Amino acid sequence: MAPAPPDPRPLLTMSAITKSFPGVRALDGVDLDVAAGEVHCLLGQNGAGKSTLIKVVAGAHQPDSGEIRWRGEPVTLKSPIAAMRLGIATIYQELDLVEGLSVAENVFLGHEMATGGFVRSRAARTATAALLARLGHPEIDPGRLVGDLSAAGQQIVSMARALSHDVRLIVMDEPSAALDPDEVDNLFRIVGDLTAAGVSVVYISHRLEEIRRIGDRVTVLKDGRAAARGLPARTTPTREIVALMTGRDVEYAFPRRSTAPSVASATPVLRLENLGRAGEFEPIDLEVAPGEIVGLAGLVGSGRSEILETVYGARRPTSGRVLVDGRPLRPGSVTAAVRAGLGLAPEERKAQALLMLESVTRNVSVSSLTRFSRAGWVDRGAERAAARRCVRDLSLHPDDPERPVRTLSGGNQQKAVLARWLLRGCRVLLLDEPTRGVDVGARAELYAVIRRLADDGMAVLLVSSELPEVLGLADRVLVLREGRVVHTAPARELDEHRVLDLVMEGSPS
Amino acid sequence: MNSPGSRPASPPPADPAPVPGAGATLTAGPVGKPPAGRTDTDPLSRLRRLADLRNLSLVGVLAVLIAVGGFTKPDEFLSTDNLQLVLTQASVIGVVTVGVTFVITSGGIDLSVGAIVALASVWATTVATQDYGLGGILLCAVLVGLGCGLVNGVLIAYGGMVPFIATLAMLASARGLALHISDGKTQVVTVNQVLDLGLPDAYVLGIPPLVMIFAAVTVVGWLVFNRTTFGRRTVAIGGNAEAARLAGIDVRRQRLLLYLLSGLCCGVAAFMLVVLTGSGQNTNGNLYELDAIAAAIIGGTLLSGGRGTITGSVLGVLVFTTITNLFALNNLQSDVQQIAKGAIIVAAVLVQKGRSTP
Numbered sequence: 001m002a003p004a005p006p007d008p009r010p011l012l013t014m015s016a017i018t019k020s021f022p023g024v025r026a027l028d029g030v031d032l033d034v035a036a037g038e039v040h041c042l043l044g045q046n047g048a049g050k051s052t053l054i055k056v057v058a059g060a061h062q063p064d065s066g067e068i069r070w071r072g073e074p075v076t077l078k079s080p081i082a083a084m085r086l087g088i089a090t091i092y093q094e095l096d097l098v099e100g101l102s103v104a105e106n107v108f109l110g111h112e113m114a115t116g117g118f119v120r121s122r123a124a125r126t127a128t129a130a131l132l133a134r135l136g137h138p139e140i141d142p143g144r145l146v147g148d149l150s151a152a153g154q155q156i157v158s159m160a161r162a163l164s165h166d167v168r169l170i171v172m173d174e175p176s177a178a179l180d181p182d183e184v185d186n187l188f189r190i191v192g193d194l195t196a197a198g199v200s201v202v203y204i205s206h207r208l209e210e211i212r213r214i215g216d217r218v219t220v221l222k223d224g225r226a227a228a229r230g231l232p233a234r235t236t237p238t239r240e241i242v243a244l245m246t247g248r249d250v251e252y253a254f255p256r257r258s259t260a261p262s263v264a265s266a267t268p269v270l271r272l273e274n275l276g277r278a279g280e281f282e283p284i285d286l287e288v289a290p291g292e293i294v295g296l297a298g299l300v301g302s303g304r305s306e307i308l309e310t311v312y313g314a315r316r317p318t319s320g321r322v323l324v325d326g327r328p329l330r331p332g333s334v335t336a337a338v339r340a341g342l343g344l345a346p347e348e349r350k351a352q353a354l355l356m357l358e359s360v361t362r363n364v365s366v367s368s369l370t371r372f373s374r375a376g377w378v379d380r381g382a383e384r385a386a387a388r389r390c391v392r393d394l395s396l397h398p399d400d401p402e403r404p405v406r407t408l409s410g411g412n413q414q415k416a417v418l419a420r421w422l423l424r425g426c427r428v429l430l431l432d433e434p435t436r437g438v439d440v441g442a443r444a445e446l447y448a449v450i451r452r453l454a455d456d457g458m459a460v461l462l463v464s465s466e467l468p469e470v471l472g473l474a475d476r477v478l479v480l481r482e483g484r485v486v487h488t489a490p491a492r493e494l495d496e497h498r499v500l501d502l503v504m505e506g507s508p509s
Numbered sequence: 510m511n512s513p514g515s516r517p518a519s520p521p522p523a524d525p526a527p528v529p530g531a532g533a534t535l536t537a538g539p540v541g542k543p544p545a546g547r548t549d550t551d552p553l554s555r556l557r558r559l560a561d562l563r564n565l566s567l568v569g570v571l572a573v574l575i576a577v578g579g580f581t582k583p584d585e586f587l588s589t590d591n592l593q594l595v596l597t598q599a600s601v602i603g604v605v606t607v608g609v610t611f612v613i614t615s616g617g618i619d620l621s622v623g624a625i626v627a628l629a630s631v632w633a634t635t636v637a638t639q640d641y642g643l644g645g646i647l648l649c650a651v652l653v654g655l656g657c658g659l660v661n662g663v664l665i666a667y668g669g670m671v672p673f674i675a676t677l678a679m680l681a682s683a684r685g686l687a688l689h690i691s692d693g694k695t696q697v698v699t700v701n702q703v704l705d706l707g708l709p710d711a712y713v714l715g716i717p718p719l720v721m722i723f724a725a726v727t728v729v730g731w732l733v734f735n736r737t738t739f740g741r742r743t744v745a746i747g748g749n750a751e752a753a754r755l756a757g758i759d760v761r762r763q764r765l766l767l768y769l770l771s772g773l774c775c776g777v778a779a780f781m782l783v784v785l786t787g788s789g790q791n792t793n794g795n796l797y798e799l800d801a802i803a804a805a806i807i808g809g810t811l812l813s814g815g816r817g818t819i820t821g822s823v824l825g826v827l828v829f830t831t832i833t834n835l836f837a838l839n840n841l842q843s844d845v846q847q848i849a850k851g852a853i854i855v856a857a858v859l860v861q862k863g864r865s866t867p
Contacts, residue, residue, distance in 0.1 A: 314755065338757030352755055355748040357815050366745055367756045369738040376737040420756065 009072050011036045011200050012057070012088075012169060017066035019052055024410040024437045026052040027063070028224035034169065039191060039201045041211045041233055044221035045245055045300070045465040050204055053221065054171050057202070058090040059083030089162035093173040097154055097161075099147030104128040106146050107161045131160040134193075136186055152183040159190065170194065171202040176210060188214050206300050208238055220244040242299075242500055246467045254444075254472035255451035257492075266290050269341075269459045270428045272311065274320030280306040281483035283319050288428065288459040293450070295462045295474030295491065297499055303483035304463040305347055308430045311461065312344045313337040324428065338367060343421030345414065347432040347463075353417045354405050361387040361401040364419045371423075390419035394449050411435075411442030418449060429453060431462045435469060447473055467496050479503060566860060567808065567824040570853075574831045582838045591834070593717055599830040600723035601626075601781045602800050603823060607730040608774030609801040610822040612767050614734075616747040616814025617672040619771045621661060621679035622801055626794030628687040629653040629779030634696040634789030643702040646783060651776035657683055658772020662765035680798070687791035696789045706784045719781050726777065731819040743767060747814025803850070804829055807857035828853065 012034040019027040027049050034040045044050050055061040056068075059077035068075055070086055077083045083090075097106050104124045105112075113120045113127065128142035137156045140149070146157055155175060162170050172191075176184045191201055191214055205211060211218060215233030219226055220241065227244045268287035276283035281303030288294050296304045309315045311322050316332030323329070330336040346352035355363055364387040365372065372383040384401065391401050396408075396415040405416055414434060421429055434450065435443045450473060454460050464470050470477055471491050479487040479494075479502045487502050578586035585591055605622050612619045632638065633650040641648075657679060664675040698704060705711055706718045713721070734740040742763050745753040754760045778797075783789050806812060807828070808821025829850060836846045 312755075334754055335757055335759045344755055346755055351749070351751060353752050355745055355752060355815070357748050358744070362741070362745075366741065366753070366758070369741055373738045376739055378736055378738055378741065380736070424757075 010034060011071060013067075013069040013072075014053075014057070015067045015069075017053070017056060017063045017068070019056060019061060019063050022406060025439060026224055027056070029066070030221065030224065030226050031229055032219055032226065033230070034200050034202060035216075036168075036200055037195050037198045038216040039195055039203050039214050039233075041215040041218045042202055042204045042221065043206075043211065043218055043241065043245060044227075048221040048245075049224040050221055051173070052224075054090060054173055054202070054204065057083070057088060057169075057171055059088070060090075084165055087166055087168035088171070089165055089167045089169070090171040091155075091158045091162055091173065091175060093175075093177060097146045097157060099145065101146060102143050103132075103140060103146055103149070103157050103160075104142040106157055107131065107142075107164050109161070111165070127164070128160060131163050132156065134163070135159055135190055152179050155179065155183075155187075167199060169200045169202065171204075173204045174206070175203075176205060176207065184210070208241065238504065239497075239500060242504065243496070246465060246496075246500075255448045257451075257475055266292075269325060270311075270461070271323040271326070272320065273323065275307075275310060275317050275322060276319040277306060277310055277315060278318045280315075281310075281480070282485075284478075284485055286478070288461060290427070290457045290459050291454050292476065293454050293460040293462055293474045295464065295470035295477045296480055297464075297467060297470045297477055297503065298480030299503055300465065301482070302480040302503070304480055305432050306483075307480075308344065308432050308461060308463055311337075312342055312430055314344075338424070338426075341425070341427035342430065343367070343424060343426035343428070344430045345417045345421070345432065345434055347436060349410070349413055349417065349437065354413060356404075356406045358405060359402050360391060360396070360405050360408070360416050360419075363405045363416050364390055364401070364423055367420050367424045386423055387419070390423045391416075393422065394419050395445070409439065409442065410437040411439060411446055414438060414446060415449065418453070422453065426458070428459045428461070431460060431464075433464055434462065435464070435466070443469075467499055471496065471499065567821060567828060567857075571824060571828055571831065574828065574835060578831070578835050578838070581835075585838055586835070589715060591838075593712075593715070593720070595827075595830055595834045596720045596723075597717050597785065598833070599826050600717075600719040601778050601785065602797060602804070602830070603723045603826040604726045604774050604778040604781065605794075605797050606801040606804045606822045606826050607726055607819060608771035609798075610730070610805045610808070610810050610817050610819055611734065611743055612672075612771050613802065613805050613810050613812060614747045614814060614817030615743045615764065615767050616750060617665065617764065617767065618802070618812075619661065619676050619768065620673065620798045621657065621676040621683060622771065622775050623794035623797030624680040624683035624687070625654055625657045625772060625775035626779045626782060626797055627791050628657065628683040628690075629776050630783050630789035630793045631687045631691045631696065631791055632789075633779060634698055634783055635690065636696075639698065639700055642700055646698075646700065646703055647780050650780040650783070651773065654772040654774070654776020654779065655769060656772070657775070658769040659765075661772065662768030665768060666761040666764035684791065687793075691789070691791045693791060698783060698787050698789070703784055704787050707787065719784060722777065722781060726774070727819065727823050734817070734819050739763075739766070744815060744817065747811075747817070749815070800826075800829065803854050807854055825857075 010033040012032070014030065014032045017027050017030045017032075018025070030049065030053055032040075032042075032053065042050055042053070052061060056063050056077070059080045059082050062078065068077060075086065077086075077088075098109065101109070104121070107128045108124050113124045125142040129138070132138055132140050132142065135156050137153070140153055140156060146154060149157065175187055179187060191203070194201060203211070203215065211233050218228070218231045218233045218236065218241065220228045220231070222245060231241070266289040268289045270286075270288040272284055272286040274283040274285060284307065286294070296307060298304050306315065310317050313329065313332055313334045313336060321328045321331065322337075324340040324342065327340070329340055350356060355366065361384055365383045368386075369378060372379045372386065387401050391399065394415045396412050396419065405413060408416065418429075431450065435446055438446060450460060450462075462470065462474055471494060474491045477489060477491045477494055477499070478485050479499055481503055605626065609619055609622060629650040632653045633646045638645050638649045661676055661679050664670045665672050668675075711718050734743070742753070742758050745756070745758060746760050746763055750760055779793070782793055786793075804825030805817070805822045806825075808818055808823070808825035810817035810822060832849055832853070833846060836843070836849070
């Protein structure tokens, strides 16, 4: 599919890179080649493996296998310093600047201009001023504290730091995320200057229109693999790129939808009335009945996760309310939401859901402790028995609830989270990217579990970046664009193309 | 099992075999299910639990210390008097350490324990309080401890202050208030009931009442830590506060209760110190915060939270107290003692680090 790169000897060639973390395979044989002087764009959903890949390039992660060639020669990037020595600089999204140091001190951090251990501050300031001028920001004072600069200013400092090395490749992780349009124009001008000087740029962004403007070629990552390599950035149709990011290589057997007539007519258990959060999503009305799976489809930044978290009380709404069984929830209170029967399987499983030091049992029982306790006293036998039942019920593997949860695979960790809510007797399940970090092969099993929970009477609200997942699993789909519901329809009346059109309507194609 | 909550699902009761109807959608179940009768008596998980007894190495250290004492000063070290002394000395700091262990496990820190002990001991021994006798002194000490814990807890849980700073501020103010109330003077206790508790006549089967209080606090602390929802929530918020919050735990309320608990332990310890010294003074409890934190850490509690052990903390206290006693018996200066303490802290943390690294 991809045309061969025109340059016979690319600057950087990575082949069959793999990298696993406990429970998940982040990179599963990724290839990437970057030619000298090009802007190579890296696209992919959250969790597709972009961050891991650039950390490998930066020398911050060591790949488990695969080969890296730099100007044709095989190399190992065993530390960030090794990568820097070759001429690779990385500007991370979370800027890695020391706020309490001055601009010049940050630029030369780690390679200070010094004589006999004494920092030559004046020389560093002069050199920094020259770099800043080259970046089009002579107004930034090299002596200022970085913490006093705006996000855009800090970005410039990061860039100056990259240029203070003899750099041949700059990796930029979503550099435009914190910038306003004027600043983005300046960023693009800098990128243009750099590539004109023969420096290569690996550019990561969610915004397709940016890639159109400055990109030469595009590599799309999906599930830790390169779904497409070296596509021409300006001419590949948007639909094709988005389909590559959101599509599936494999056809999944989605569980059959419930045919029970009761579903449609059942009294809704969850109701959102005019629920909105200014700046994140516009007021939304929604009813979800027991046994129903409602999916929210949309691109990153469309407000999907924000809606879930507001329903759950983790964010406070600026308008409207959430009702469970007709009773309004106290706004902005997770405790109240859980008490009313809501459960959330959050997007960042490890950071937001799991107690990584603890056993599966304790992770499952944590929301239902009062069920197994009298006067605060935990009946551990009952706790273990109940957790074991839920673990069996969801076919969690391995079948030993006393194992530490961190030793489980991503799919089974997710089942542990679902088991928590199953045990709690939760009636409304909120799923945010339920198959994120779950190996492709294990997903069908999760789909079956989710559908069965619905069949047993749970109301499910599902968010996923994977269109086939939303369309295959949900009964009803809400399509979101920029915080607004643009379409609602039964899932069987929609297909991927239709949803893609709705999602991208009005954006350049 | 008759649990009060009801589940919407109607899973097959008792029957572990997959039910054809419900299991039909779950075709991709795990292969080779182990036999259903597997419980935690199976050797593997038992072994794991045993390995979790990281306290074993501390028991070893304690045994070595006792052996050293037995060899160098056989008559004095192993005498009943000396053992009673060591245990009594361990009691006051031990009670404080139990409270601190909870706080550290939750991911917090309490630097104010020594100062709270000082304030509570001073307040409880003012002339006005002593008029109310033993009960008045005990109640006053406990209330002062709870009050300070309440202030800490509210500032941290609801005021969003960093525990280090909030309790550092409490350290300064509580000591200041103690100085103000006592005017720097030692307040001698005149209530005989209180003084009698420290006399050998009050020993039951040779066990001093203070040691019994320590034992009771340890047992209750262990039970609360390991067997109650309070203990579980403490570990959960220390391990991952965000996950605990999203799991429906009221993290702020739990934090408040934790600092209250620490304050309560300080109040009890202050009362014990009053009994032990027959007085209250503003210099009491000096550096207790460091001793308590050190004991908890060498016992195996993670300073970053999420893992803790009451047994380990108590063993840590005993190790430190025994060292102090050994050095005193052998006429070694306290400077050597301090250095030995430091070395033990470093060694214990290194041993744990080696173990916990996956």
